[in-house]
Amino acid sequence: MNRTPLPHPGAPAAHALTAPKRRRTGRVVLTVLAVVVALAFLVPVLWLIASTFRSSTETFANSSSMNWHMLWPAHWTLENLRSAVDNGFLRNLANSVIVAAVTVVLGIAISAMAAFALAVVDFPGRRIVFGLVVLSFLVPFEAIAIPLAHTFSDWGLTNNFPALVLPGLGNGLAIFTLRQFFLGIPPELAEAARVDGAGWPRIFLRIYLPLTRPALIGTGLVLFLFQWQAYLWPILVTTSDDKDVAPVAIAKTFAAFSSDYGRVFAETAVLAVIPAVILLGLQRYFVASVASTGSKN
Template identity: 50%
Template sequence: MASSTATAGRGGFRAWLVLLGAFTAFLFVVPLWWTVASALRSQEETFRALSPVSVWTLVPRGATVDNFLRLLQGDFGRAMLNSVVVTVATLVLGLAVCSTAAFALAVLDFPGRTAIFAVMVVSFLIPFDAIAIPLWSSFQDAGLQNTYLGLVLPGVGNGFAVYLLRGFFLAVPKDLVDAARVDGLNWWGIFRRVHLPLSKPAMVGAGLILFVFQWQAYLWPLLIAPDPAMKVAPVAIAQLSGEHGVDFGAIFAGAVLTAVVPLLIVLFFQRYFTQSLTTSGING
C-alpha cells in the first residue's frame, strides 16, 4: 500500500512538472508565433488584431508575403549577406583562437596560468556595452572603421568559449597526452591529433556561443560600420523605423528572417551544446 501511494505521488509530481514545462514553453512560443503571424499580415492589420485579443491575434487573416518581398527588394539582402560573412569569419577565427588558448590553459604548465584564466573568466562577465566606446576609438585610430576586420575582431576572443573548451580539455585523460609525448609528438601535435578529435561537442558548443554573439550584435556594428554598404541585419532592421514612419510589417519580417538561421542551427546542434556545458561544468 505504501509503495502504491509513493508511486502515485511520484506520478502526480511528474504530471505537475510536465504541465509546468508545457506552460513555460507556451510563454516562450507565443511571442515568437505572434511575430511570425504579424510578418504575414498587411501593414494595416499589424496591430488591429491585438484588441480585443482573439484567435485572430495569432492567426493572420489573409496571410501575405508582401512584407518579405518589400523587405528583400531593399538593402536588407545585402545586410543579411554581411551578417553571414562576419559571423562565419568570427566563427572560424574565434574557434582557432579560443581552442588554442583553452589548450594552453588546460594542458601547458607555465607561470601565471591561473591568473590569466581568472582574467578571461572576468572578461565575459563584463557587458560589452561598457567597453564599446573606448574600443571603437581604438579601432577608428587603427583605420578599421567600415571594414569587415573591424566587425570581426571583437568577437574572436570570447572568454566564455575559452572557459567551456578548457573544461573539456581538462577531461582528456592524461595518459593519452603522456603516450603522445612518448611517441614523439610536440604540443602542437598533441593538440591537433589528441585533443581536437575528442572535442567535437565542446567545439560545437563554443561555436554556437561565438555564432550567437556575433549574429545578434547591434551596438558594435552600429558604431564601427556606419557605411550603408557595411550594415548588418540587426542594424538594417532598426533603421526600418525612421522619422517618416515605421514599417512594422517589414520589421516583423526581418525579425523572422534573422531568427530562423540561429534557431535552426541551435536546434540541430543542441545535443552537442548540452553535452559540452555538462562536461565543462564537471571539470571546469
C-alpha cells in the same frame, strides 16, 4: 506498562499504492507548468511570424485580446518579405552571415589553441592568465565598447569587416568552455605522445581536437550568437549602409519607416528563425559543452 501499538497490516500496502499516485500527480503538474511556460514564450514568436504574412493594415487588428486570429492571418501575403528584399535586407543579412561565419572559424581556432595551452601546457603564470580570461567575460562588453571603438578608430579599423570580426575572436567564454573540456581528457594520452616524440602542435591536432567535437560545436554556437545579435558594436564602427549587419538595418528601418511594421516584423522573423533552426539542430552538442564547464577545476 507501556504498550506499543501494532502497525495496521494494510498500512505499508496503502503507502505503496499512494506513492506512485503522488509521483504521477507531480509529473502531471510539472508537465502542465512546462506547457504554460512554453506557450508564454511561443505565443509572441508565433505572433511575430504570423505578422510577417499579414498586411500592414491588419498587423494590430486582433492584438487587443487573446484569440486565434492573432496567430493566423486573415489574408496571407508576401508583401512584407518583398518589401524587405526590395530595400536591401538580403545584403544586410549576407553581411551578418559573413561576419558570423568568419568569427566562428577564426574564433574556434584561436580559442581552442588558447584553451589547450591553459589546460595542458604547464607554463609560468598559467593561473594568472586563466584568471584574466575568466575576468574578460565577467565584464559586460558594453562597458568597454566605446573605449574599444576609439582604439579601432585610431587604428583605421572602421567601416570594414575586420572591425566587425575582431572583437569576437579570443572570446573569454569560448576559451573557458574549451579549457574545461580539455581538462576532462586523460593527461596520460599527452604524456604517451610526448614519450613517442610528438610535439605540442601534433598532440593538439591529432589527440585533443578530435575528442572535443561537442565542445567545438558548442563554442561555435556561442560565437555565432554573439555576432548574430550584435547591435551596439556595429553601430559604433560602421557608418555606411552597405556594411550594416541585419540588426542595425532593422533598427534603421524602424526609425525611418515607423509605420511599416509589417516590414520590420518580416525582417525580425527572418533574423530570429535562422539561429533557432541552427540551435535546434545542434542543441545536444551545445548542452554537452555547457555540462562540461563545471566538471573540472
